[in-house]
Amino acid sequence: MIVCGVIVRREGPADAADIAVVHAEAFARGGGEIPVEVGLVEALRTDDAWLPALSLVATGPDGGVVGHVVCTQAAVGGEPALALGPLGVRPAWQGRGVGQALMHAVLGAADALGEPLVALLGHPGYYPRFGFRPATEYGIVPPAPEWAEAFQVRTLGAYRPEIRGPFAYPAPFAEL
Template identity: 65%
Template sequence: MEVTLLDELRGCEAWLPALSLVAEGPDGEVVGHVVCTRGHIGAVPALGLGPIDVHPGHQGRGIGSALMHTALGAADALGEPLVALLGDPAYYRRFGFRTSTEYGITPPDPAWGEYFQVRTLAAYAPEDPALRGTFTYTEPFGRV
């Protein structure tokens, strides 16, 4: 399913090449990747992170953490206000993600609850009411 989603994302307007990152192993093989695509909170642009993955034979070596830190740093440098994702709070909390409702952002599916999380970046303005509401992923997420 992840390969299908990536193919769909690459072909849509929400694809952001500067935020599509890969990690290579010593022989140049791809051992991990992370993707951020354009999402929205109402009409305000934001980022949806995912999928992120590391080949099972290379897990536990910090590759996923390096990809996450690089993606967040790049998003911050590009002036994005926040990054949203669906994932395990116990894992993503270490990267500064918090439950989206702490920021007044509701998940696309209310059943996601605490698993839908947000990481604010330097351009985030907590007083901006436009940064509250329902987060919407780009269209391929709803199809795949």
């Protein structure tokens, strides 16, 4: 997929260090601390919830990694579901459609794999453009009650209305 001069592809074995840089820059909070998203991706990569087909990078014209998104195996009331995140774009590439390209690519890939839904914790004003709706509209309970406004779900082709109940992230999310 080519958008704004980037190509979106699956993460390869040589991309791990570049992905860490993407998230370190994208989520930098000052003070020189390494953002938790860097360690989260590393922990997810070694967890049973890791789905290699749903870890995607965006590369610029020189082939360098400028963005990354990942979905991992989660559950809703014991039924399979996906957790999206983190999604990061290097600051110099933000606002140029890279995040949008990554989001469309990962949602399309998840749908093609027969997944029923994707959930994320994110800005309620941004993610509806990708079809995300408040999880509570689907009877899906966020892991923390205070997340209700920002916890969102995007249903996919294999979605069934009986998929309801508490959402469970993969174990590495609990270690944040």
